[in-house]
Amino acid sequence: MLKQPPVVREGDLSLLVDLYELAMAQAYWSEGMDDTAVFSLFFRELPENRNFVLACGQQNVVGIIESLAFSDEHIERLESLDRFQPEFLDWLRDFRFSGSVYAVPEGTPLFPQEPLLEVEGPIAEVQLLESLVMNYVHLESALASKSVRLTFAAGGRPVVDFGMRRTHGLDAAHRGVRAYRLAGLTGTSNVLAGLDFNMPVYGTMAHSFVQACPDEMDAFRIYASLYPGTTLLVDTYDTRSAVDRIIKWLKDEPEVSVGGIRLDSGDLAAEAVDCRKMLDEAGLTDIKIMASGGLDEYRIAKLCSSGAPIDGFGVGTAIGVAKDGPALELAFKLTEYASLPRMKNSPGKQSFPGPKQVYRRLGTDGRIAEDVVSGRDEVFDGTPLLRPVMKEGRIIEGAIAPLDDQVKAASKSIDTLPERFRSLDPVNESPVVISEFLRALQRDTLERVSKK
Structure with missing residues (x-):
């Protein structure tokens, strides 16, 4: 029996905070600072190899926010830190988030300075959500x-x-599949996540099964008998010989x-050409060729542009750790408190104050023409992206669509991206105004705070 659970228990998520959030919450509480605050989750710059960020998790996280609470055990553990006043711990014991959340739909392409979500409520309550919300949204959006x-x-x-075996933790392996589905992937090898997120599950054999059998053909015969229509891994010893025997x-x-058949090593383009020719000449034109083994978008693009007759791809490490862009510089910043705009003016980290809205305007071709980041109460042409999903600490009924509907909506949203933003090469431009x-x-805010 494990002394500690293999993943964070849902009931313990209220303790998944950085210490300074609890310290600030106690300071707010002790000073009677309980006015309404607005915090915005956004990014200032794109990762080097990204032309946009596909926002995921920002609506789903409200289910966690709604259920956050501190148990007697949590309070006892916090007491052991010897940093918190008993009256503040009593406040934590009664904690339930009472504010509102505005979020863009799952699977929305976003650009710098556009909020993924905004949280509004008593300042200490919102501050306690900072690291939890950032961690949750960061994972799915990066993947x-x-x-x-x-x-x-x-x-x-x-x-x-x-990618399950090399993701950074079990939580990433599981929730990543939800992000993959929203992004348009076809399936996963991860059984639990596939079942949980209604995504097709795929997988056949590893080289170990072929190696364990007396003969390569024995392995193929067993699998074809057990799993009609199976895909056979043909590169354990010699790919072309294996295909010839098949x-x-x-x-x-x-x-x-x-x-x-699946090719997992070597010159995938050359082997696919040879295997396709062998299969076609034998009249086996219906047998598909799947490729895997160290693939990423650049290798896939190269294989496709070369005309390699590959029908599908399996991708592991590159996707499981978002290899060339594993970190998004998300920021969760105070933009209003006690009805006054607030901002940060640090070099390279200047923010825009006030609650916000994003209006997305499409051109006549149905592609994104312009995004306007505005004040929440401003009105512009286009579709407002930030939508209320939580009010007074409760999820708004009907505000968050079922996952299947989110996937369909995400596909339509991705289709609005102009071709230049779909490029694998950086375009160094943004539609944001x-x-x-x-x-x-x-x-005005900078002038006001500079006088103090």
Whole structure:
């Protein structure tokens, strides 16, 4: 029996805070600072290899916020730190978030300075959510932003997640699949996550099964018998020899059903060409070719542009750790407190004060023409992206769609991206315009705080 759970228990998430959040909450409490605050979650810059961020998790996290509470055990553990006053711990014991959350839909492409979500409520309550919300949204957004690029590179060919074994933790392996589905991947090898998130589960054999059997063909026969239509891994010893033996076997036993072969090493393009030719000449044109083994969007794009006859791709490490862009510089910043705009003016980290809205305007081609980041009460042409999903600490009924509907909506939202933003190469431009109201509010706020 494990002394500690393999993942953080849901009931313990209220303690998943940085110490300074609890320290600030006690300071707010002790000073009677309980006015309404607005915090905005956004990023100032894109990762080097991204043209947008696919926002994921920002609506889903409200389910955690709604249920956050400090148990007697939590209070006892906090007492052991010898940092908190008994009366403040009593306040924590009664804690339930009482504020509001505004969030963009799951699977929305976003650009710098556009909020993924905004949280509004008593300042100490919102402050306690900072690290939990950032961690939760960061994971899914980073993984989704990587995986959607794989779908662009594959050009409509299926891409399957093989990344569980190298993700950074069990939580990432599980929730990542939700992000992959929103980003448009076809399936996953992760059984639990596939079942939980209604995503097709795929997988056949590893090289170990072929190696363990007396003969490579024995391995193939066993799998074809157990799993009609299976995909056979053909590169354990010699790919072309394995395919040649499969062809002879299927000619002798035409009733056997084999759906595909998988190439996992070597020159995938050359091997795919040779294997496709061998299969086609044998009349086995229905057998598909799947490729895996160290793939990412760049290798997939190269394989597709070369004309390699590959029907689908399995991607592991590159997607599971968002290898070339594992971190998003998310910021969770106070933008209003006690009805006064607030901002940060540190070099390179200047923020825009005030509650916000983002209006997305599409061109006649149905693609994004312009995004206006505005004050929450401003009105512009286009679709407002930030929508209320929680009020007075409770999820608004009907505000968060079922996952299947979110996936469909995300696909439509991704389709609005202009081709230049779908490129694997950096485009160094953004469709974002900051409203004059926000710019003026920033100037006025800076002038006000500079006088103090």
